[in-house]
Amino acid sequence: MRAYLQDVGALAKKDLLLELRAKETLPAMLLFVLAALVVFHFALPHGAGATAARGLLWSALVFTALLGLTRAFVPEREQGMFDVLVLTPADRSAIWLGKSLAVLGFLAAAELVALPAFAAFFSAVDGRTVAAVALADVGICTVGTLFGAMAVAGRARELLLPLLFLPAAIPIVVGGVGRYLWFLVLYDAIFVVLSWATFEYVVAET
Amino acid sequence: MISGRGLAKRYGERRVFAGLDLDLAAGGLLLVTGPNGSGKTTLLRILARLTAPSAGELALPAREAIGYLGHAPMVYRELTALENLTLLGRLYRVPERGERIGMLLERFGLWDVRHERAGSYSRGMQQRLALCRVLLHDPALLVLDEPFNALDEAGAALLDAVLAEPRTRVVATHDPRRVEALATDRLAFA
Numbered sequence: 401m402r403a404y405l406q407d408v409g410a411l412a413k414k415d416l417l418l419e420l421r422a423k424e425t426l427p428a429m430l431l432f433v434l435a436a437l438v439v440f441h442f443a444l445p446h447g448a449g450a451t452a453a454r455g456l457l458w459s460a461l462v463f464t465a466l467l468g469l470t471r472a473f474v475p476e477r478e479q480g481m482f483d484v485l486v487l488t489p490a491d492r493s494a495i496w497l498g499k500s501l502a503v504l505g506f507l508a509a510a511e512l513v514a515l516p517a518f519a520a521f522f523s524a525v526d527g528r529t530v531a532a533v534a535l536a537d538v539g540i541c542t543v544g545t546l547f548g549a550m551a552v553a554g555r556a557r558e559l560l561l562p563l564l565f566l567p568a569a570i571p572i573v574v575g576g577v578g579r580y581l582w583f584l585v586l587y588d589a590i591f592v593v594l595s596w597a598t599f600e601y602v603v604a605e606t
Numbered sequence: 607m608i609s610g611r612g613l614a615k616r617y618g619e620r621r622v623f624a625g626l627d628l629d630l631a632a633g634g635l636l637l638v639t640g641p642n643g644s645g646k647t648t649l650l651r652i653l654a655r656l657t658a659p660s661a662g663e664l665a666l667p668a669r670e671a672i673g674y675l676g677h678a679p680m681v682y683r684e685l686t687a688l689e690n691l692t693l694l695g696r697l698y699r700v701p702e703r704g705e706r707i708g709m710l711l712e713r714f715g716l717w718d719v720r721h722e723r724a725g726s727y728s729r730g731m732q733q734r735l736a737l738c739r740v741l742l743h744d745p746a747l748l749v750l751d752e753p754f755n756a757l758d759e760a761g762a763a764l765l766d767a768v769l770a771e772p773r774t775r776v777v778a779t780h781d782p783r784r785v786e787a788l789a790t791d792r793l794a795f796a
Binding site: 403406407410411414417418421422475479480481483484485486487488489490604 | 654655656658669670672674676678679680681682683684685689693694696697698699723739
């Protein structure tokens, strides 16, 4: 178990280091989420309810996450590193978990900007919304990373990832807008276990 | 070490090869030749456990006993040579990996540039780094696809020394002259 966690840590650290040096994904996510919230600010009619505003926040977050997920496996794809990683004796689920944690870090960083911006443009962000966002991030990153790995092997990967991920994100948006925290906990529990257990088969022949 | 019977590979309707029998004893060198698109890379990916044959039976060593070099260097361009090898040394559970990595970087002439990003290397230096990566865990089976690509004469001489070491090797190349003398088995795709 200790070796597994060390592998996960090493893989996540590698992704954070790659981003720190390449500076490709996080700046794009930050710009996108800010731009989306500005657009929504002007698009939402004056006096619209809090639920409508939260719906726009969740739309912005899901599409920002999608942007990060689209880039998640780019280093592995472009440099042939998927083959290298799957040949190591490390448990293949460690590759998924390390990547999920890195994507989670990028998404959390984007949300550190997005939530204050939402508060400035729309309405105050309470603790329940922050909890919902944190829970949703876990589901988004774990499911999204699994689908990212599935899409990376295909030719139409840019099309495939949204087609796989967005339907799976619908319950997250429902739970997020309604702030159904137990629903999000349940979603996370189911999809973390499913993603962890199936990643081995996803990378079996990439 | 390697034993295959009736191996075949298809991608959809396209047959890459079929009915291939293969035997390679421990310590042997299988030289694979053939024109572009004849199936060399596909066979090597099968022997490296990176893809499964569509048909046939195949006995191979465990995946951690295989060192695979593909057409690309297969290293993270934004990481330094040292960071690339340290990450993989950790995943391969290489004992005393600091010393092993240092020895390989010295051997392949990369010690002085170990803190520079792999993306800043010339293609030949990246190929040397790729060879360090392949040898890092001291694999029992080397599967090398066009390993002399981009290497200068000094780099090629280093690879000659690697190929002369007593381990099982499968080498695909368009230019078999450097390997011919070492080959114990040959497979020529038409």
